[in-house]
Amino acid sequence: QITLKESGPTLVKPTQTLTLTCTFSGFSLSTSGVGVGWIRQPPGKALEWLALIYWDDDKRYSPSLKSRLTITKDTSKNQVVLTMTNMDPVDTATYYCAHRLAIYDVFDIWGQGTMVTVSS
Amino acid sequence: SYELTQPPSVSVSPGQTARITCSADALPKQYAYWYQQKPGQAPVLVIYKDSERPSGIPERFSGSSSGTTVTLTISGVQAEDEADYYCQSVDSSGTYVFGTGTKVTVL
Numbered sequence: 001q002i003t004l005k006e007s008g009p010t011l012v013k014p015t016q017t018l019t020l021t022c023t024f025s026g027f028s029l030s031t032s033g034v035g036v037g038w039i040r041q042p043p044g045k046a047l048e049w050l051a052l053i054y055w056d057d058d059k060r061y062s063p064s065l066k067s068r069l070t071i072t073k074d075t076s077k078n079q080v081v082l083t084m085t086n087m088d089p090v091d092t093a094t095y096y097c098a099h100r101l102a103i104y105d106v107f108d109i110w111g112q113g114t115m116v117t118v119s120s
Numbered sequence: 121s122y123e124l125t126q127p128p129s130v131s132v133s134p135g136q137t138a139r140i141t142c143s144a145d146a147l148p149k150q151y152a153y154w155y156q157q158k159p160g161q162a163p164v165l166v167i168y169k170d171s172e173r174p175s176g177i178p179e180r181f182s183g184s185s186s187g188t189t190v191t192l193t194i195s196g197v198q199a200e201d202e203a204d205y206y207c208q209s210v211d212s213s214g215t216y217v218f219g220t221g222t223k224v225t226v227l
Contacts, residue, residue: 064121
C-alpha cells in the first residue's frame with residue numbers, strides 16, 4: 001500500500017524559504033520509471049503542478065516557478081524535499097506530494113496535503 | 121505554454137449524464153488523466169490514459185478522446201459525484217499541466 005505524507009511549516013513570512021518534506025512508503029524511488037511530484041492548490045483555486053523528481057534523479061520544474069524551486073530525494077529515507085525561495089502571500093496554498101506511476105505521466109496516489117500560509 | 125481548458129461548472133440531475141470537456145491548445149496531445157476532488161480532500165485519480173479506469177473506480181466514470189479534446193463522462197450521476205474535476209496532461213518538454221477545473225453540481 002502506497003502512502004505519502006507532507007510535512008513542513010504551516011506559516012512562513014514573506015521572502016523566507018519554504019522547505020517541505022514528503023515521506024512515503026510502499027514503493028521505492030529507485031524503481032525504474034517511478035517519480036514523486038509536488039502540486040499545490042491555493043484556496044478556492046485550481047491545482048498547479050510544481051516539480052517532479054524521477055527515480056534516476058532527473059528533475060522537472062514548472063517553467064513559471066523554476067527559478068524558485070529545488071527538488072531533491074533521499075532514497076534511503078524514502079523522502080523527497082521541495083524548497084521554494086522568496087515566498088509571497090500568493091504562494092499561500094495546500095501543498096501535495098504524489099506518486100507518479102512508472103509507465104504513465106500520472107499521479108495515482110496523493111498525500112493528504114499540508115496548508116502553508118504566507119504572512120508577516 | 122501548454123494549457124488545458126475546462127468549463128467552470130456543469131450541473132446535472134441525479135441519474136442523468138454529465139460530460140466534462142478538456143481542450144488542449146496544442147498538438148500533439150499526450151494522454152490525458154482525470155482527477156476527482158471533494159471539498160477538503162486530496163484529488164483521486166478516476167481516469168488514466170484517456171479512457172482507462174483504475175481499480176475501485178465505478179463503471180459510470182468513462183473517458184474519451186477526439187482530436188485535442190478529451191471528455192470525462194459520468195453516466196447515471198449520483199449525489200456522491202458532486203465534486204471538482206481536473207484533467208491533466210504533459211507537454212512535449214515533460215511539463216505537467218492541470219486543467220482549469222470543473223465543478224460538478226448534482227441538482
